Amino acid sequence: MSIRAAAPTRREQILSEAARLFAARGFHGVGVDEIGAAVGISGPGLYRHFAGKDAMLAELLVGISERLLTGGRHRVAEAAGDPGRVLSSLIDGHVDFALDDQALITLHDRELDRLREADRKLVRQLQRQYVELWVEVVRELHPEVGEAEVRVAVHAVFGLLNSTPHLAALGREATESLLRRLAHGAFGALSA
């Protein structure tokens, strides 16, 4: 067996290219032929791997939401009992994610409404649980701030961290460090 990561399966190739294209031109703006061409097959060939175009988007969005939530839970458990460290870890994780998977971040809040009812509900539920991780730890750090306010602040910081797609070049590490500082600064202003 190889030491290197396994070669991506055809399914994974398709998902990766679809994410890129959806992020660039919007779900409705990309045709199946184009997605097929991006992985070297023709449009209808995709139907050997996915039930339809919708299914690709659904799998992408559910996948992101699950990865975010799982990662978040891991970090919360790891630093449990130290809210400051938990928040830092959540921020670090989200920054990494935003910088590694810009296309997915873009899709995540842009194309949710294109999903079938059932998938949309699932994604929203996962998102809600992820937000809840943040809200809980921020509330521990700022007990005097109301829950609704904290929830808004968390969403706002997501907006800040997810701004990644429109960033000028600055080098990976510098950008990471800057985004972390900005996020901490925003939360710090909660109890000023």
Next chain:
Amino acid sequence: MSIRAAAPTRREQILSEAARLFAARGFHGVGVDEIGAAVGISGPGLYRHFAGKDAMLAELLVGISERLLTGGRHRVAEAAGDPGRVLSSLIDGHVDFALDDQALITLHDRELDRLREADRKLVRQLQRQYVELWVEVVRELHPEVGEAEVRVAVHAVFGLLNSTPHLAALGREATESLLRRLAHGAFGALSA
């Protein structure tokens, strides 16, 4: 002549409804029939007012960008010489805008690529000038921070302020005040 604001023209009605629909379902996801129906006429009737669907989006995006830039310049001139007050004023203005025109804010960074080359260039140029207003004043307040870093921070704070569309209810004034504090907090972390 009436004291009340003039009734919106048909053109303005169309633009307003188109903005709402584009924001909700994406440019490609909305048909002209639907836009027409939203103002009480049928699809092709729109062509008495606009050259095409693209023209509506173009007018919306150029309009937003111009209003942001004009408002920003006004505020810069008004408080010239006091960078702290200028930044606060820019933040206030942007918060008001984001809360008043959520649909436009959404379109502004989501559907830019659907424009014809010429319009897209114009919008980008206006956006760049607006960003520059912010970058200049933030640099005055944090002279030790590099320009690239400041530019990233400004974009990130835009992301924070523009997160408005996914906000839980909290009352207009409370939301305004919170967003302002968060933005100031983020910028404050620039030279920590």
Next chain:
DNA sequence: CAGGGCCGTTAGCGGTCGTTAACCTGAGCT
């Protein structure tokens, strides 16, 4: 009251898009 814009209407055209159908091919197993 005649005439001409303004602002609608409906019908329909041309193109695109997601999806299905029918067929093909090469690798692997028996």
Next chain:
DNA sequence: AGCTCAGGTTAACGACCGCTAACGGCCCTG
């Protein structure tokens, strides 16, 4: 060697969509 099946191919269908054509009513003006 022959069967199976995963994973492609091209052709074509049906729906939809942006837009134009052709037409009509209403209001304002001379």
